[in-house]
Amino acid sequence: MRSVDECSVNKLRKQNKRLKELLQKYKHQHHLQHALIGLSEQASTHPDLNSFYPAIRQLLADYVPSKNFYVVLQNSSSGLLELSYFVDQKDALSHPELIEQHFEQSLTGYVFRSQATTYFNSATMAAAAAEGKFKLHGTRSEHWLGVPIYQDTQVIGVMVSQSYEQELGYSQEQIELFEVIALYLAAAIERVKKRELLERQVEQRTLALTQSNHALNEEITQRKKAQERQQTLFQISELATQAINIDDVYYHVHQIMKSITYAENLYIALYDSDKNWLTFPYAVDESDPEFSPRPFAKGYSELVLTSKKCQLISRKRGDQLCEQGLVERTRALTSTGRCTSWLGAPLKTAQGVIGLIACQAYNNKYEFVQEDVELIAYVSNQIANVLQNHLSQQALRQSHQQLELRVAEKTKELRQANIHLQLQIDERRKIEQQLYHDAHHDALTGLPNRSLFIAQLERTMAHYQHLPEQNFAVLFIDLDKFKEINDQLGHQFGDQFLIAVATKLKQCVREHDLIARLGGDEFVVLLSRLQDKQQAEDVAKRIIAVMQQPFCYQGSCIQGGASIGITFSNAGYSHIDEVIRDADAAMYYAKQSGKGRFEFYHPLLNYAEEQAHSHSEHHLMDLHTHFQSSQVFDAEQQPICQLLSAYGEHPVLGSTSFEQLKRFSSDSYILAEVELKLLQYGFAEHNNQGLTLLKCSTGLLEDEHFKSLYSWISLLDNIEHLCLLFDEAELSYASAKLLHNLDGLSQSGVYIGLNNFAQERCELGLLAQFPYYCVLLSNNFSRRLVQEPSYALMLQGILALTKEANCKLITKNPSSPAERSKLEGMGIEYFIGQRSPLAQQKQLSQFTSLTSLVS
Structure with missing residues (x-):
C-alpha cells in the first residue's frame, strides 16, 4: 500500500514539474506578446523619438535589466554609426566612444559587423578584446548584451543593454525578448519618425494660424483637411509597398474613397488607347451590378477621359450635356436607377491617362460638391500611380509566363548556344575581374602593389595625425642574394621564390596589416594599431626566421634571407615619402651591416650615410x-x-x-x-x-x-x-x-x-x-x-x-x-x-x- 502511494506521489511530482515548465513557457510567450503590443502602442502614441526611446526602455525594464541602455543607428548618408539614445548609470555622454564616434572599433561596431546577437560577461568580454575583435571604452560592465536592428534584411543599427551588477545578468528568455523588440524596432522608429514629421508640419501650420486671428477657424479647418489628406496619402502609399494582388488593390482604393467622400457606388475604368476600349475591373453599384467592357462612346466616363479633368455632373448638367450632344445615354432611366449626382476623376500617370475613377449617387441620396472634386483630384494621381505600379507588375508576371513558355519551346534548339554564350560571359567576367585585380595587385605574387600601398599609407598617416596613440610602422624588406638566385637558377626559379616569399610574409603579420611588393625583390609591410616598437621588432624577427628556411623547387634548394629597415611613426613625419625614405635607409644600413637582420631608423644614420656616400661619390x-x-x-x-x-x-x-x-x-x-x-x-x-x-x-x-x-x-x-x-x-x-x-x-x-x-x-x-x-x-x-x-x-x-x-x-x-x-x-x-x-x-x-x- 505504501509503495502505491509513493508511486502516485512521484507521478504527481513529475506532472507538477511539467506543468511548471509549461507555465514558464506560456509566461514567456505572454511576455513576448505583451512586449510587442507595448512596442506597437508606444510607436502609435509617442509624437517623437525623444519620448519614444525612454518609453521603450521603460517597457524593457519590466522584463530585462535595462538601466543602462542605448541605441545606435547607421547614418544612411555617411554610412557611420551614430548614437540615437543613451542612458547609463556610470558613463555620461562625454566618454571617448561617444565623443569620437568610434563605434566601428567598439563592441557596438562588432555586433553591427557580425550581424548577430552578442552577449558578454566581464571575462568573455576581456578575452574577446584581447583577441583584437574590438576595443573597450568607458566603464567596464559585468554583463553586456547587443542585438542588431534589422530593416527588412539589412542591419541598420544596434540596441544595447548592459549591467554593472555581477548578479544581475541576462537569461535566454530575456535575450530572446530583447531580440524580438529589436526585430520590430526599425518599423516602430519609422512610424514615430513619420508621426514626428507630420507633427512638425502641423506645428508649423499651427504657428502660422496663430498669426492671423481673422482666419483662425478657416485655417483650423484646412489643417484638419490636410491631416485627412495626409492620412489618405499614407494609406495610398502603403498600397504601393504591400505585396497584394490587383483585386485587393481595387478594394482598398474603394475603402479609401469611402473615407473621404460618398462612395457607396464606385467603379474604376481602364482605357486601352490602342483598341479604343473601356474595361471595368472593379465596380460596386446598387443599380447595375455588372459593368461589361465596351467600346469608347459618349458617356460620362468618356467625357472625363477626353477632357482629362475631373467632372462633377448633377442631374441638370447631365440633361444639358445630352442636349448638347456631348453625352449619349445608352439605356432608359428608371425611377430607381436615376443617377442624380456623378463625380469622376482621370487616373493620370507619367505615361498619360490610363482610366478613371467615378462615384455616383442615386435618388438624391448625396449631392457631390466642389470640395469632393478637390478631394478626388487630390488623390486620383496617387491612386493612378499605385494602380499603374500593380498593373505593370501584373503585366510583367504575365509577360514572364509567356516568355517562359516561349523559352520552353525553344530550349532544345538554343541549349548548346546558351551554354556557349554563358561560357563566353563567364570568361569575360573573369578577365574583367582579373584586370581590376591586376590594377591594384602585383601580377606575380598577388600582393598589393605600390599604388595600393601608398594609398593605404596615406590613410594610416592621416589617422595617426588624428589619433597619435595609434602608432604604425613600415618595414622595408630587401631579399638577400636574390640576384644570385636568378642568375644561377633562372628567372622561373626566382619567380617561384618570390611567390613563396609572399606566402611566408603573410604568415608573419596580422590580418589587418598590409604587405605589398614594390618591385623586384623589394617588399614593404605596413603595421597599424601598434602600442610600441617591440611589436614591429617581433614581426621583423618572424620574417627573418621564416626567410632563413630552405626553399626547394624542382629538385633545387636554396636558403635565402632578408634585410629589413624599420621606421616607426612619429609626429615629425609630414609626408609618406619621408617614411619610405627612412625605412629604405635603415634597410641599406642593415644590408651593409651583414644582411639577414633588421635595423630601426635613427637620425644618426644620416651622418653615417653621408660618410658612406662621400666615399661612394x-x-x-x-x-x-x-x-x-x-x-x-x-x-x-x-x-x-x-x-x-x-x-x-x-x-x-x-x-x-x-x-x-x-x-x-x-x-x-x-x-x-x-x-x-x-x-x-x-x-x-x-x-x-x-x-x-x-x-x-x-x-x-x-x-x-x-x-x-x-x-x-x-x-x-x-x-x-x-x-x-x-x-x-x-x-x-x-x-x-x-x-x-x-x-x-x-x-x-x-x-x-x-x-x-x-x-x-x-x-x-x-x-x-x-x-x-x-x-x-x-x-x-x-x-x-x-x-x-x-x-x-x-x-x-x-x-x-x-x-x-x-x-x-x-x-x-x-x-x-x-x-x-x-x-x-x-x-x-x-x-x-x-x-x-x-x-x-x-x-x-x-x-x-x-x-x-x-x-
Whole structure:
C-alpha cells in the first residue's frame, strides 16, 4: 500500500514539474506578446523619438535589466554609426566612444559587423578584446548584451543593454525578448519618425494660424483637411509597398474613397488607347451590378477621359450635356436607377491617362460638391500611380509566363548556344575581374602593389595625425642574394621564390596589416594599431626566421634571407615619402651591416650615410663608363634607331648599369650633372648612326638642371637624331613643374619616349599626355604577354592608344622565334636586338672617366 502511494506521489511530482515548465513557457510567450503590443502602442502614441526611446526602455525594464541602455543607428548618408539614445548609470555622454564616434572599433561596431546577437560577461568580454575583435571604452560592465536592428534584411543599427551588477545578468528568455523588440524596432522608429514629421508640419501650420486671428477657424479647418489628406496619402502609399494582388488593390482604393467622400457606388475604368476600349475591373453599384467592357462612346466616363479633368455632373448638367450632344445615354432611366449626382476623376500617370475613377449617387441620396472634386483630384494621381505600379507588375508576371513558355519551346534548339554564350560571359567576367585585380595587385605574387600601398599609407598617416596613440610602422624588406638566385637558377626559379616569399610574409603579420611588393625583390609591410616598437621588432624577427628556411623547387634548394629597415611613426613625419625614405635607409644600413637582420631608423644614420656616400661619390667619379648599343628593328628586320645604355666599371660590382650605380649615391645634384654629361658624350659618339634613344631620369627636368639640358639641345645641329627616354614610374609621380618642363622639351623639337612601361603599373592615361616617339615595354610585361591572357588584353588598350598617336611600341627581342611570332600576332611590330659582335667589341673599347665628364 505504501509503495502505491509513493508511486502516485512521484507521478504527481513529475506532472507538477511539467506543468511548471509549461507555465514558464506560456509566461514567456505572454511576455513576448505583451512586449510587442507595448512596442506597437508606444510607436502609435509617442509624437517623437525623444519620448519614444525612454518609453521603450521603460517597457524593457519590466522584463530585462535595462538601466543602462542605448541605441545606435547607421547614418544612411555617411554610412557611420551614430548614437540615437543613451542612458547609463556610470558613463555620461562625454566618454571617448561617444565623443569620437568610434563605434566601428567598439563592441557596438562588432555586433553591427557580425550581424548577430552578442552577449558578454566581464571575462568573455576581456578575452574577446584581447583577441583584437574590438576595443573597450568607458566603464567596464559585468554583463553586456547587443542585438542588431534589422530593416527588412539589412542591419541598420544596434540596441544595447548592459549591467554593472555581477548578479544581475541576462537569461535566454530575456535575450530572446530583447531580440524580438529589436526585430520590430526599425518599423516602430519609422512610424514615430513619420508621426514626428507630420507633427512638425502641423506645428508649423499651427504657428502660422496663430498669426492671423481673422482666419483662425478657416485655417483650423484646412489643417484638419490636410491631416485627412495626409492620412489618405499614407494609406495610398502603403498600397504601393504591400505585396497584394490587383483585386485587393481595387478594394482598398474603394475603402479609401469611402473615407473621404460618398462612395457607396464606385467603379474604376481602364482605357486601352490602342483598341479604343473601356474595361471595368472593379465596380460596386446598387443599380447595375455588372459593368461589361465596351467600346469608347459618349458617356460620362468618356467625357472625363477626353477632357482629362475631373467632372462633377448633377442631374441638370447631365440633361444639358445630352442636349448638347456631348453625352449619349445608352439605356432608359428608371425611377430607381436615376443617377442624380456623378463625380469622376482621370487616373493620370507619367505615361498619360490610363482610366478613371467615378462615384455616383442615386435618388438624391448625396449631392457631390466642389470640395469632393478637390478631394478626388487630390488623390486620383496617387491612386493612378499605385494602380499603374500593380498593373505593370501584373503585366510583367504575365509577360514572364509567356516568355517562359516561349523559352520552353525553344530550349532544345538554343541549349548548346546558351551554354556557349554563358561560357563566353563567364570568361569575360573573369578577365574583367582579373584586370581590376591586376590594377591594384602585383601580377606575380598577388600582393598589393605600390599604388595600393601608398594609398593605404596615406590613410594610416592621416589617422595617426588624428589619433597619435595609434602608432604604425613600415618595414622595408630587401631579399638577400636574390640576384644570385636568378642568375644561377633562372628567372622561373626566382619567380617561384618570390611567390613563396609572399606566402611566408603573410604568415608573419596580422590580418589587418598590409604587405605589398614594390618591385623586384623589394617588399614593404605596413603595421597599424601598434602600442610600441617591440611589436614591429617581433614581426621583423618572424620574417627573418621564416626567410632563413630552405626553399626547394624542382629538385633545387636554396636558403635565402632578408634585410629589413624599420621606421616607426612619429609626429615629425609630414609626408609618406619621408617614411619610405627612412625605412629604405635603415634597410641599406642593415644590408651593409651583414644582411639577414633588421635595423630601426635613427637620425644618426644620416651622418653615417653621408660618410658612406662621400666615399661612394669618390668611386663613382673615378669609374670608367662605356655605352652598349642595341638596334631597334621593325617587322621587316630593318633597323630604325639605336638604344644606348650606359655602363660603369665598378671595382666591386664589375660592369654595372648606370641605373644600378645611381643607387650608391644620395647626391641628386651630382647624379644629374653626371647623367647630363653622359647624355652629351653618348650622343656625340653615336649620333652619326641615326636616331639615338638615350635613357635619362626626371632629375634633369628640375629647374637647376633643365636650363643646362635645354641649352645643350638648342645648340645641336642634328636634334632630329635625339630621343630622350623617361621611366613611366618617375613620370607617374612627377610634379606639375617637371611635366611642364618636359612639355617644353617636346616643343623644342627633341623626341621623347617612355621607358619601362607597365613595369609595375599600366597608366594608359600617361600615353595620351605627350606626343611620344616611342614606348618601350618593360621586360616583365613582355615576358608575361606570352604566358597570361589578361596581359594580352591589356596590350590591346596600349596598342590602340599608341597607334592613334602614331607612336612606336617596342619590346625586347624574345628568346625564341615562336615567342616573337606570338608577339607579332598580338600587334607588336618593333623589337630591340643586339648589334653585331664586331660592333659591340668596338663599343666596349671606348671608355671614358666620369671624372673627366664632370670636369
